[in-house]
Amino acid sequence: MRFFSHQRPEIPIVDHIKPDGSQWTIKEKLWLGLSSGDYFKQFFRNPVNWLMIAIFVIGVPLIAQRYIYGLDAVTHGSDDYPWGLFLGFGLFGMVPLSASGFMLGTTCELFGRKDFHPIERLALLNGLLGYFFAVLFLEVDLGMWWRLPYPMFVSLGPAAVLFLVAWHVATYLSVQIAEVLPAFFEWIGWLKGKRVIRKMVLGLTIAGIILSTLHQGALGALFTYAPGKVHPLWFSSNFQWIHFFCSSIFAGLSMVIVSSTLIRNFAGWRCDDHFKNSLDDITVKLGKGCSLAMITYLVIKIVAVAHDQEWDYLLTGWGSYYMLELGIGVILPMFMFAFGVRNNSAGLVRFAAWIAVFGIIWNRLNTALVCFNWQLYQEIPHWKEVWITITIYSLYFLTYRFIVYRLPIVYEWKGEK
Amino acid sequence: MKTTVSRRNFIKGGLAGTVAVTALKESSSQAATFEGYPDGMGVLVDLTRCVGCRSCEAACNQEQKLPPPEKPFDDFSVFDEMMHGQKRRTDETHYTVVNRYDVPGLEHPLFRKIQCNHCQEPACLTSCFVNAYTKTPEGAVIYNPNVCVGCRTCMIACPFYIPTFKYSSAFNPRIMKCIFCYDTRLKDGKPPACVEACPQEALTFGKRNDLIKIGRQRMVETPGKYEDHIYGEHEVGGTAWMYLSSVPFDKVGLDTHLPKEPILNFVKDFLGIVPMVLTIWPALFAGFHLLATRKDWLKNKNDDAHEEE
Numbered sequence: 001m002r003f004f005s006h007q008r009p010e011i012p013i014v015d016h017i018k019p020d021g022s023q024w025t026i027k028e029k030l031w032l033g034l035s036s037g038d039y040f041k042q043f044f045r046n047p048v049n050w051l052m053i054a055i056f057v058i059g060v061p062l063i064a065q066r067y068i069y070g071l072d073a074v075t076h077g078s079d080d081y082p083w084g085l086f087l088g089f090g091l092f093g094m095v096p097l098s099a100s101g102f103m104l105g106t107t108c109e110l111f112g113r114k115d116f117h118p119i120e121r122l123a124l125l126n127g128l129l130g131y132f133f134a135v136l137f138l139e140v141d142l143g144m145w146w147r148l149p150y151p152m153f154v155s156l157g158p159a160a161v162l163f164l165v166a167w168h169v170a171t172y173l174s175v176q177i178a179e180v181l182p183a184f185f186e187w188i189g190w191l192k193g194k195r196v197i198r199k200m201v202l203g204l205t206i207a208g209i210i211l212s213t214l215h216q217g218a219l220g221a222l223f224t225y226a227p228g229k230v231h232p233l234w235f236s237s238n239f240q241w242i243h244f245f246c247s248s249i250f251a252g253l254s255m256v257i258v259s260s261t262l263i264r265n266f267a268g269w270r271c272d273d274h275f276k277n278s279l280d281d282i283t284v285k286l287g288k289g290c291s292l293a294m295i296t297y298l299v300i301k302i303v304a305v306a307h308d309q310e311w312d313y314l315l316t317g318w319g320s321y322y323m324l325e326l327g328i329g330v331i332l333p334m335f336m337f338a339f340g341v342r343n344n345s346a347g348l349v350r351f352a353a354w355i356a357v358f359g360i361i362w363n364r365l366n367t368a369l370v371c372f373n374w375q376l377y378q379e380i381p382h383w384k385e386v387w388i389t390i391t392i393y394s395l396y397f398l399t400y401r402f403i404v405y406r407l408p409i410v411y412e413w414k415g416e417k
Numbered sequence: 418m419k420t421t422v423s424r425r426n427f428i429k430g431g432l433a434g435t436v437a438v439t440a441l442k443e444s445s446s447q448a449a450t451f452e453g454y455p456d457g458m459g460v461l462v463d464l465t466r467c468v469g470c471r472s473c474e475a476a477c478n479q480e481q482k483l484p485p486p487e488k489p490f491d492d493f494s495v496f497d498e499m500m501h502g503q504k505r506r507t508d509e510t511h512y513t514v515v516n517r518y519d520v521p522g523l524e525h526p527l528f529r530k531i532q533c534n535h536c537q538e539p540a541c542l543t544s545c546f547v548n549a550y551t552k553t554p555e556g557a558v559i560y561n562p563n564v565c566v567g568c569r570t571c572m573i574a575c576p577f578y579i580p581t582f583k584y585s586s587a588f589n590p591r592i593m594k595c596i597f598c599y600d601t602r603l604k605d606g607k608p609p610a611c612v613e614a615c616p617q618e619a620l621t622f623g624k625r626n627d628l629i630k631i632g633r634q635r636m637v638e639t640p641g642k643y644e645d646h647i648y649g650e651h652e653v654g655g656t657a658w659m660y661l662s663s664v665p666f667d668k669v670g671l672d673t674h675l676p677k678e679p680i681l682n683f684v685k686d687f688l689g690i691v692p693m694v695l696t697i698w699p700a701l702f703a704g705f706h707l708l709a710t711r712k713d714w715l716k717n718k719n720d721d722a723h724e725e726e
Contacts, residue, residue, distance in 0.1 A: 143568075
């Protein structure tokens with residue numbers, strides 16, 4: 001793409017109108033202003049796309065196998081380990097990483113911090129796609145996936161934690177769609193829709209905070225149904241929901257740092273100068289938020305150990321593993337964030353964000369899989385389960401990239417707004 | 418004696434009384450104080466009587482129309498089967514399973530049957546977001562496959578590892594678990610098939626309240642024979658199926674670290690914050706918004722005022 005944008009000044013598209021005065025059609029916008037031949041040329045020149053193709057060539061038949069022959073054929077899901085990677089990574093990992101939407105929505109719209117504005121839409125999109133694909137992961141994992149609306153409309157069990165998760169994720173998905181729609185309306189040129197959303201934005205943002213507090217917490221609370229099965233160090237009847245909610249704050253912020261870094265480095269042609277020039281500054285500010293959320297999280301983690309009198313467990317093998325997780329996943333990035341903020345080093349903050357993202361996925365996998373049934377035996381996921389997980393994650397990546405390339409997410413629309 | 422109550426007053430009083438009784442009834446059956454249905458049935462399993470004949474497994478298989486087993490029910494080599502270092506457990510073709518336990522210091526092995534224990538306040542039921550589970554007044558915990566979504570949270574929640582899932586089916590999966598033979602027997606007051614099949618009277622069917630008395634009575638009648646505990650009387654808030662044993666219960670594969678309160682109690686901390694967040698957050702954050710943007714608002718107001726001048 002970089003190659004074309006040097007040759008042709010009218011792309012990347014930032015306006016409804018071409019240099020010659022005619023309008024870009026939606027079809028031309030979808031093709032990024034390229035002829036289909038040029039589009040595929042740039043598509044196949046990119047080695048990442050070849051990797052994607054390789055993943056899908058094996059992954060798609062595996063997904064078909066899951067839907068034709070059942071979960072048994074592709075996963076190690078068992079009566080002892082009902083939940084595997086699809087939920088352990090796809091639901092419990094993706095959802096905290098998607099907290100960015102409500103975090104930046106709150107910062108910009110509710111607290112009026114206009115300095116974060118250049119990254120707000122990216123954070124909202126990151127949130128929307130993360131949730132959407134978490135639901136997609138759920139659809140692969142559910143035994144009767146065609147009954148997804150049942151908890152909403154057919155048979156309601158409102159006293160269950162999962163009921164709350166289902167309703168909140170569904171409502172929050174709609175909220176996030178509404179929050180991302182203005183970018184889409186600008187792009188297609190339907191400004192009336194944008195104005196309608198604009199009027200609701202404070203309501204949407206507050207709804208986002210409520211729904212996020214509850215369902216991020218509820219994902220943690222799901223494990224309080226299994227007091228004897230999750231290792232005591234990863235289990236806390238009182239604090240589980242706070243752990244999950246609090247860690248989702250730095251998870252979401254870190255994920256948006258990672259995502260903006262990738263976009264700036266590999267899709268620089270799509271970013272406008274405003275985005276590029278303010279990104280380092282914003283990254284450091286986000287890093288500050290991360291380090292504050294992390295110290296809070298760390299304290300609550302220690303309080304939970306103290307509250308349940310679990311110090312003895314720290315001396316066991318599980319305890320070492322627990323401290324390793326906290327050390328690498330929380331304490332290390334926390335100090336890196338702090339140093340990065342102090343020295344105004346966006347590079348260090350970015351590095352810390354990568355580690356924090358890894359740390360949060362590690363924590364969720366530990367809670368859902370590694371330390372689950374700690375007194376029985378450890379289950380290792382089937383390779384097909386791993387591959388399907390990667391395939392769906394790749395689909396997430398492609399969708400993400402598809403939208404960022406087109407909609408005014410990391411650049412400002414030059415046409416009517 | 419001459420009656421002083423007119424017909425009209427009689428009806429009035431009757432109606433008022435009915436309303437009062439209904440209201441009182443409702444207020445006295447709050448979920449917080451629910452201790453199980455008073456006439457719920459249960460089964461007392463006496464491990465000292467079980468000889469490991471597996472008749473109960475065979476009867477269950479037949480009654481519930483489960484597929485024929487790989488090894489016949491009179492094949493006792495199954496007691497040596499191990500999966501992942503664990504003895505046999507319930508699965509989609511076995512609602513109940515008998516295992517052998519060699520207890521050190523005992524010259525003969527002990528056998529323990531496991532099936533759904535039909536908790537008084539079941540974790541599977543309380544964790545289900547489509548209400549697929551029901552605790553019937555007769556004591557059974559039954560399952561409705563027509564609304565189940567297959568999320569398998571009940572399997573996560575069950576402290577006894579009882580519900581199993583038909584992973585092998587892509588188009589018709591469901592949870593498979595013991596239902597106390599509710600459809601075919603229990604609702605007519607009959608004991609489940611396994612109890613009827615037991616040749617040793619190791620399984621005693623009756624009202625749960627009576628079974629606890631029977632268990633205590635056996636302890637009194639044969640001093641020293643039993644552990645001084647009925648497993649299931651208080652575990653996870655009480656279960657309809659209970660166990661008597663001559664050895665500590667962890668020696669026969671029962672989890673002795675289970676809480677004495679329902680699993681739901683561990684979730685209540687979170688459930689308690691839900692109304693708070695739903696009601697307080699909107700006002701709180703709208704307030705934050707007004708505070709945070711007050712300067713802008715004042716500035717706009719001043720600008721407007723200047724323009725008017």
